Structure formats: C-alpha cells, structure tokens
Amino acid sequence: MNTRIWLVAACLATSLPAHAQLFKPVEIKDQELAQLRGKYVMPGRIISFGVVMSSTWQNAAGDRIGATTTLQVQQNVIKPQFYVSINGENGTGQAPGHGTGQVQGGAGLNGAVQGVTQSVRAAGDSNSAYNDVAINVREASQAPDLTTPQGQVLAAGSTLSGSNNAGSLSVSNSGNGLQMAIQANNNQGASLQRLADGGLLQSTTLLGGNNAVSNMTQLNVVLRDNLPSAGALNCNLDQLKGLRISGY
Known part of the structure; x- marks a missing residue:
C-alpha cells in the first residue's frame, strides 16, 4: 500500500x-x-466560465412567462455580473380554471438535501415538466469572444420581477444565492431554481392541468489546451x- x-x-x-x-x-x-x-485542474487552466439559467411556464391557454439569467467570467472581465432577460406572451385560449390539486410533504427538498436536487410533484392531468443540468467542458487555445450581455443587470441583494396572464416571476441575487421562481396564476402551481452553496435545486409543483414547465441550468467551462x-x-x-x- x-x-x-x-x-x-x-x-x-x-x-x-x-x-x-x-x-x-x-x-x-x-x-x-x-x-x-x-480530477483537479491546475490554476490558470480555466480561461472562461459561464452560467446560463432559464425557467419557463406555459399554461393551457398558451400564456407563457419565463426568464434567462447569464454570467460570463474571463480574465478581461473586470466585474462579473448576472444579466436577466424576462420574457413572455399572453395566449389566445381560454384562461385555465382554478387548480384543485393538493401536494403533501416535500418541504425538506428545499434545504435538507445537498448537491443537485430535482423534483417534480404533480397533482393535475396532462402536464409536462422538464428539469435539466448540463456541464459543458471543452479545450481551446484562447477564451471565446465575449458576447454583448442581454437584459438587465442583477446586482447583489436585488430582485427583478415580471408578470402576465401566466403568472408572476422573480429573479433574485441574495444571501440564498441566485434564485428564479415562478408562481402560476389560478393556483396552477409553482417552479423554483436556486444555485447556492455549491448546490443546485430545481423544483416544480403542478396543481392544475395542461401546463408545460421547463427549468434549465448550464455551466460552460473552457480550459486552456496549451500543453507544457x-x-x-x-x-x-x-x-x-x-x-x-x-x-x-
């Protein structure tokens, strides 16, 4: 040994x-x-690091609300910042009725579990929910060109919000990390994404019917490919x- x-x-x-x-x-x-x-990466090997987080909720009427948050860090980035784009549209169908489903328990999923937590709890019919985490690692001789940031700056301790016929959405950057939450109208349900303390939470609760929900977080890492x-x-x-x- x-x-x-x-x-x-x-x-x-x-x-x-x-x-x-x-x-x-x-x-x-x-x-x-x-x-x-x-495995470990030697200091200086990482030349670019980015985070993309997005959440979308669409109800039976076609009403949709969502947001995308991006962060890109490179050597020439003086002050890394999160940028948030909130989007959505009102559908042309009839507004869904009040959701009557009930979900019991599950409170521990929001804090007691460490690492990556993904949960979908459905008490309605004809729903679809999608949780996804992607980690993309590649090698390059130099960092990729910085793209022009889209959306509003999400400063530390601040919250950005929006709403329409689908529901209300809030994106916050606080002591609890980066959080993206959607509360659907007419008691259809809620979704939550949170990236903090080395862990990731993706949670969806469906109380009505014919909803389509998507939570996605993507980590992009570029490593220098120059060998000794x-x-x-x-x-x-x-x-x-x-x-x-x-x-x-």
Whole structure:
C-alpha cells in the first residue's frame, strides 16, 4: 500500500511547475484518500466560465412567462455580473380554471438535501415538466469572444420581477444565492431554481392541468489546451531521479 502511494505522489510531481524545487513525496493517509473525488485542474487552466439559467411556464391557454439569467467570467472581465432577460406572451385560449390539486410533504427538498436536487410533484392531468443540468467542458487555445450581455443587470441583494396572464416571476441575487421562481396564476402551481452553496435545486409543483414547465441550468467551462513544452517536462522529471535510490 505504501509503495502505491509513493508512486502516486511521484507522478503528481510531473505536473508541477519547474520552479517547484522543494517537492517532497508525502504519504497520504487512507482516510484522506477516501475523501478524494474526481480530477483537479491546475490554476490558470480555466480561461472562461459561464452560467446560463432559464425557467419557463406555459399554461393551457398558451400564456407563457419565463426568464434567462447569464454570467460570463474571463480574465478581461473586470466585474462579473448576472444579466436577466424576462420574457413572455399572453395566449389566445381560454384562461385555465382554478387548480384543485393538493401536494403533501416535500418541504425538506428545499434545504435538507445537498448537491443537485430535482423534483417534480404533480397533482393535475396532462402536464409536462422538464428539469435539466448540463456541464459543458471543452479545450481551446484562447477564451471565446465575449458576447454583448442581454437584459438587465442583477446586482447583489436585488430582485427583478415580471408578470402576465401566466403568472408572476422573480429573479433574485441574495444571501440564498441566485434564485428564479415562478408562481402560476389560478393556483396552477409553482417552479423554483436556486444555485447556492455549491448546490443546485430545481423544483416544480403542478396543481392544475395542461401546463408545460421547463427549468434549465448550464455551466460552460473552457480550459486552456496549451500543453507544457518538452523542456519543462524534462525538468520536472529530473526531480524524480532522487527516488531511484529507494528502488522505485
């Protein structure tokens, strides 16, 4: 077991910069190894990071309300900000009747569960609900061109809202993180998206019929694809020669 751990530490040395002359293999306890998950990215490798969050609610009459929130962070972005576009339209059909469905329980989904939480609770008929989380990671030699922000700036501690025949919508940036909530008219139901504290919540509750709801969050990451030169790798490998006297 100890031999494997030393070999792992030796391999990690090749990824360190050439100026890391003081690298020394350190034995890692089994308890610490058990907590490690996934892979790590060296500082400076991420050259662009973006978030897109959108929610839409459409009722039986064709009334629709929704919003899209975007954030893009790059090296030349002085002050990253969320931008919000609220949109919607009134349909031409007859307004839906009052929703009579009832949903019991589920309060713990809003806070007790960590990580990614997706829930759809339906007490009506002919509804559709869609929750989706997408993480797009790609490599490039340089960061993509910044697009012109669309919508209004969502400052810290502020809330933007809108309403129409479909219902009311609010987008807030507070101590609870980024939150997008829709309350449908005529007791048809509600939807909620929240990104905060390293977790994501997507929740839909349907109390009426013939509603179509969509919650989507997308994380876009661009990694620099410039690989270390052969000379840099040779310098890092030279640091491992001292391990040969130990028989590795």
